[in-house]
Amino acid sequence: MGIKQVTMAVLAAATLFLAGVHPAQADEFTTQDLELWQNQYQAAVKKGRQVFTDPGLGTNGVVCAQCHPNAANTHPETYPKFQKQLGKVATMAEMINFCIMNPLEGKPLALDDPRMIAIQAYITEERRGVPLAPGKH
Amino acid sequence: MNSLNRRDLLKGAGVLLAGATLPVSLIEMAFADASRNFTFAYISDSHIQQIKGNRFVRNWDRGLIRAVAEANLLDPRPDFIFYGGDIAQLGKKAEIDHGLEILSGLRDKVYYVMGEHDYYLDLGEYWRSQLGPDHYSFDHKGMHFVVLNSILTYDDWTHNRWSSGEERMGVMAGLDDHRGSPFMVGARQREWLKKDLAKVDVNTPVTIFSHSPLQKIFRNWNFWTEDAEQIQALLRPFKKVNVFYGHVHQIQYNQIGNISFHAAMATAWPWPYPQSNARAESYLPKLTVPMNRADPFFERDATGWQYIDIHSGNATMHFSLPDNAPRTVAFNPATGRPEDVKYQENRIPPQFHY
Numbered sequence: 001m002g003i004k005q006v007t008m009a010v011l012a013a014a015t016l017f018l019a020g021v022h023p024a025q026a027d028e029f030t031t032q033d034l035e036l037w038q039n040q041y042q043a044a045v046k047k048g049r050q051v052f053t054d055p056g057l058g059t060n061g062v063v064c065a066q067c068h069p070n071a072a073n074t075h076p077e078t079y080p081k082f083q084k085q086l087g088k089v090a091t092m093a094e095m096i097n098f099c100i101m102n103p104l105e106g107k108p109l110a111l112d113d114p115r116m117i118a119i120q121a122y123i124t125e126e127r128r129g130v131p132l133a134p135g136k137h
Numbered sequence: 138m139n140s141l142n143r144r145d146l147l148k149g150a151g152v153l154l155a156g157a158t159l160p161v162s163l164i165e166m167a168f169a170d171a172s173r174n175f176t177f178a179y180i181s182d183s184h185i186q187q188i189k190g191n192r193f194v195r196n197w198d199r200g201l202i203r204a205v206a207e208a209n210l211l212d213p214r215p216d217f218i219f220y221g222g223d224i225a226q227l228g229k230k231a232e233i234d235h236g237l238e239i240l241s242g243l244r245d246k247v248y249y250v251m252g253e254h255d256y257y258l259d260l261g262e263y264w265r266s267q268l269g270p271d272h273y274s275f276d277h278k279g280m281h282f283v284v285l286n287s288i289l290t291y292d293d294w295t296h297n298r299w300s301s302g303e304e305r306m307g308v309m310a311g312l313d314d315h316r317g318s319p320f321m322v323g324a325r326q327r328e329w330l331k332k333d334l335a336k337v338d339v340n341t342p343v344t345i346f347s348h349s350p351l352q353k354i355f356r357n358w359n360f361w362t363e364d365a366e367q368i369q370a371l372l373r374p375f376k377k378v379n380v381f382y383g384h385v386h387q388i389q390y391n392q393i394g395n396i397s398f399h400a401a402m403a404t405a406w407p408w409p410y411p412q413s414n415a416r417a418e419s420y421l422p423k424l425t426v427p428m429n430r431a432d433p434f435f436e437r438d439a440t441g442w443q444y445i446d447i448h449s450g451n452a453t454m455h456f457s458l459p460d461n462a463p464r465t466v467a468f469n470p471a472t473g474r475p476e477d478v479k480y481q482e483n484r485i486p487p488q489f490h491y
Contacts, residue, residue, distance in 0.1 A: 053311065060194050061186060069313035069358055070416070072409035073431070075491075085434040099433065103196060103406075130415045 041121065048122025051115045058104025064119070067103065071126040078136040092120060173278040178208045178245070178444045181221025181383035182403030184254060185236040193235055196436050197226070200404035204442035205242045207457060211444060216277065218245050221383030221401045222252025222288070222348035228306050230263050237267060252348040252383065253288040253320065253359070258306040260295070261286075272326055274333050280342045280450060283333060285326060287347035287362050287382075290318040312358045312408070319356060320349040321363035330371055342377040342450030350382045352391060352398055355411035355419035360385050372396055377450040387439075388456060390466050391422035392474035398422070399445075399454050399466065399475065407431045407439030410490040426480045429461055429487035 052071065055061040068074055076092050083090040096119055097108035109116040183201040186194040208218060220240065225232035233255065240247060251271040255264045261271055271286040289295075295318075299305035308316045322330075337343060345351065351368045354360035362368070372378045378396040386403035387410060410427055411419030421427075431439035437459040446453040451468035454475070458464065465478045480488060 060188050062194055062196075065311060065313060067406045067408070069311075069408065070414045072413040073490075085432070095433075102433075103436070127415055 044118045044121035045125045046122075047114070048118035048120070048125075051119050052122055057115070058100055058106030060105045062104050064099065064104075071123040074123045074127075075136075076120070076124045076127050077130045077133050079134065081135045081137060084137075092123070096120070173280075174446070174448045175216045175278055176211070176213065176444055176446050178211060178215045178218040178442070179221060179381060179401050180204045180208060180218065180240075180404060180442045181250075181401040182223045182252070182386055182405055183236055183239075184223055184226045184403070184405040185232045185239075186226035187229055187231045187235070193232075194226075197405040198235075198239070200406075200437060200440050201236065201239045203437065203459070204404045204457075205239060208442065208444070209242065209244050215245055215444060218243055218247045219346055219381065220247055220249045221346070221381070222250040223254040223383065223403075224252070224264075225254050227303075227310060228255055228258030228263075233263055233267060248282075248284060248346070250284055250346050250348050250383065251286045251288065253309050254306075256286075256288055257295075257309040258302045260302075272329065278447075280344055280447065281334075281337045283330065283343065283345050285322055285330065285345060285347045285351075285368075287322050287349045287351065288320045288359075288384075289323045289326075290321060290363075294318040317359065319361055319363040320359050322347070322351075322368055323364070327364065327367055327371065330368070334371060334375075337375070339374050340376055342379070342447075343372060343375045344379045344381070344452075345372070347380065347382050349384045350389070350398065350400065351380050352393060352422075354385075354389070354421060355414075355417070357414070357417050357419075358408070358411065360411060360419075369393060369396060379450075379452045381445075381452075388428040388464065388466070389422060389425050390454070390475045391424050397452060397468060397475050399452060401443055402428070402439075402441035402456060402458070404440055404442060413490050424474060424476070426477045426484055427488050427490050428456075428458070428464070429485075430490060435460060 051057060052064040052068075055063055057063065065071075074092075079092040079095075080089050082088070083095070086094070093111055093116060096116065100106045101108055180201070184197050185201065186197055188194060208215070224236035224240075249268045251261055251264055255261065265271060272284055274281065274283040276282070295305070299308070308314050309318075311317065334343070345368075347362070349362045350360055351362050351365045353362070353365050373394060375395060380396055380398045381401065382398070383401045383403070385400045386406065386408035387400065388402065389398070389400035391398040407428070411417075411421055428439055438461070439458075441456055441458040443454055443456045445455070451470075452475070453465065453467040456464040456466075464480070466475050467478055468474070469476045
């Protein structure tokens, strides 16, 4: 493309913009959008609380909230971090699956399982406002 | 020796003193305390949880089985054992029966305190049918012991809100369930306590057992008793008072005026310290050096049981903590409060919670 052609293309785009025709609007959103997205997130938090107190998540009726009232002592702000028992840097999802498999005697969740995402939304919401501290033990 | 005999003897000593030059210290020596020193064990919060039929959550079973086995190895033998409440997780007969079956292995007399998990299914009916009254008192080696049921709550909450005992128990079993209700001893038991204590000399050391702390630490999780101040007021006339409680599944200790407070570890699982709930205010006693943060990969970690040495009416609390260094919290006569003998001024990194 020569300089002349580039100039023509820019002019054409500017003309379209001025005419109010927007072929791409990727980074524009409204307050209604923000509300909608916040509601979607809050729905995940609510579902997360349900999963967190669901005796059916594992096989023995034990629920996450039994040891973690208000999701306390889960410390989502500290992940990823070195988990000495695993001998490697781990994510929170791995630790959630550890708990599901051990105290709850259940099967691990896939990382994209809606329940796994919801648990993380709930845990993180309960820690809202605590500064990020990745790596902190 | 009960308090009445003791008072009579002191009176008699006064008469002797008037007629002779018997040094007072000798009289005190006569009551100092070797014969009254003793040990008792204290096991709490087993939360035996039925899965189905004869299947129970193995993890919680193992905690209680271990505590019973270790308590049976105490030497010299404890004078008795206290069980601090929450035998069951959901108050079911099967859970209470299974817990009592394990506890039946103990070689000593056991006194029981009622916990909310034993109560809110059937309002304690089955528990009482097996273990007797939920509040009572007795004397032992010159000390007065009182057991209270501190996990009652407002009548309206208990009787008018729930479609079934199962629903009521389920809500109260969720420590962080916002539909719960604060614990209390209640007016009727406070009246009973007042009458019971009226018979006791103020020089007699008084020891109270409750399930919830008779001090206010964190309301959201019922680390709290709504009428704590009223109970404390009834205890204020006595020179030495010890309060032992369960419920909190962690090391806590405190001194309020004449009252020393000690919490018990759970045999089942540990609970976070209230300050690790970032979104609510709480009041963990400043005096408390927390237990080590739990290692989730070792299922007995941050659980345990304890034995208590009583010396001159003061308590020395020994925590037996699987694969952790044992902790000892003893009354320090110099400061007039319980203190950890090793960590009070020298906390180690695992004792910082956030």
